[in-house]
Amino acid sequence: MTARLSAEWLDSKEINALFGLFAEAGHQLLLVGGCVRDALLGRPARDIDLATDASPKDTIDLACSKDWQIATAGFCFGTVEVLVRTRNFSITTFRKDILTDGRRPVVEFGTRLEEDARRRDFAINAIYADLDGNLHDPVDGLGDIARRVVKFIGCPDQRIREDYLRAIRMFRIGAMLSPLGFEIDPGGQRAVRRCDAEGLRRLSGFRVRNELELILSERLPAKTLEAMLSAGVLDVLMEGARVDRMTELERLEVETGIQPEFLRRLALLGGPEVSGNLELTRSEALRLKLLDAQWRTPASIDSIAYRHGAGVAVSVALLRSAIAGVAVPSSLFDRCEHAARQRFPVRASDLQPERSGRQLGNALDALESKWIESAFSASRKELLERLEGG
Numbered sequence: 001m002t003a004r005l006s007a008e009w010l011d012s013k014e015i016n017a018l019f020g021l022f023a024e025a026g027h028q029l030l031l032v033g034g035c036v037r038d039a040l041l042g043r044p045a046r047d048i049d050l051a052t053d054a055s056p057k058d059t060i061d062l063a064c065s066k067d068w069q070i071a072t073a074g075f076c077f078g079t080v081e082v083l084v085r086t087r088n089f090s091i092t093t094f095r096k097d098i099l100t101d102g103r104r105p106v107v108e109f110g111t112r113l114e115e116d117a118r119r120r121d122f123a124i125n126a127i128y129a130d131l132d133g134n135l136h137d138p139v140d141g142l143g144d145i146a147r148r149v150v151k152f153i154g155c156p157d158q159r160i161r162e163d164y165l166r167a168i169r170m171f172r173i174g175a176m177l178s179p180l181g182f183e184i185d186p187g188g189q190r191a192v193r194r195c196d197a198e199g200l201r202r203l204s205g206f207r208v209r210n211e212l213e214l215i216l217s218e219r220l221p222a223k224t225l226e227a228m229l230s231a232g233v234l235d236v237l238m239e240g241a242r243v244d245r246m247t248e249l250e251r252l253e254v255e256t257g258i259q260p261e262f263l264r265r266l267a268l269l270g271g272p273e274v275s276g277n278l279e280l281t282r283s284e285a286l287r288l289k290l291l292d293a294q295w296r297t298p299a300s301i302d303s304i305a306y307r308h309g310a311g312v313a314v315s316v317a318l319l320r321s322a323i324a325g326v327a328v329p330s331s332l333f334d335r336c337e338h339a340a341r342q343r344f345p346v347r348a349s350d351l352q353p354e355r356s357g358r359q360l361g362n363a364l365d366a367l368e369s370k371w372i373e374s375a376f377s378a379s380r381k382e383l384l385e386r387l388e389g390g
Contacts (some may be wrong), residue, residue: 123161127141
């Protein structure tokens with residue numbers, strides 16, 4: 001295992017400006033968490049988190065001295081979001097938990113990296129790095145990376161009681177790193193099975209939704225979902241969720257080259273019936289309801305693509321195939337794209353004044369259905385002739 005961190009983003013002007021500012025003020029600043037872990041594993045960094053011995057107020061003052069934008073939603077927990085040019089950084093003061101209720105900790109700020117590390121969740125997330133790439137590893141996160149294991153720091157039961165979201169995050173990180181050969185520590189899995197279901201139920205639907213989205217957006221989440229079901233976690237979060245068809249959906253997505261989609265996978269688990277505790281956005285809830293309704297209808301894929309768009313139709317086709325255990329229609333994506341681009345050639349004015357009101361609407365609906373059945377090939381003239389002849 002390398003003793004130094006190497007990543008392209010480590011040389012960015014924004015990173016250097018941030019480290020330089022804190023160093024000039026006499027404060028320690030270190031990269032920590034997923035960005036360090038992922039860089040060590042050759043993965044791209046999604047978010048860049050940093051830890052510092054500067055107080056939250058000092059962090060704000062330093063950022064303001066450069067006219068950088070800040071966000072302070074996590075101020076009471078020691079976190080300040082700082083926007084340097086176009087790049088966002090999450091900077092958290094070294095801290096330790098004084099009191100926790102499984103959701104919101106009461107923290108005490110400190111200046112010691114070792115205390116900050118011990119209150120984190122997993123050892124692979126508690127590796128720190130300075131601007132030169134030098135690593136600080138107080139809880140043997142490097143050892144766990146070498147062993148390819150996702151393991152809680154210290155007592156797993158205590159870590160989970162501090163924040164029950166960690167029971168879900170354990171599976172999420174396991175799913176994310178499983179393609180690299182990582183496995184979840186058996187002790188952590190046993191602790192999750194022992195954890196208080198009420199603690200999981202008290203978690204905010206928004207936090208749970210975010211973790212589940214990350215799990216369901218992984219290429220191959222089926223084994224993770226099965227493990228969550230076996231541990232008793234999934235039924236608490238989404239009672240009645242079905243995971244038995246996920247492997248088939250994964251296979252179909254890989255075969256067709258279609259990217260995973262959170263709401264498509266959620267629809268397969270049970271859709272609105274099992275997702276009531278998740279805080280979905282209004283648009284997400286509407287799309288999930290649409291997917292759930294459309295895969296159950298007898299409507300053709302062409303009709304769904306025409307009426308609801310190619311993306312919905314592709315997802316519906318995948319859901320139907322996964323549930324029925326059949327192959328995906330050939331040239332699915334091209335077919336859906338073609339159908340979504342079509343424009344019905346008949347207008348209401350073509351049927352007036354002979355028809356009006358409900359009669360007009362029924363006639364238009366009938367012609368539109370015939371047009372769809374013709375694979376959008378029937379012309380305006382042909383459709384009107386059919387109407388007159390019918």
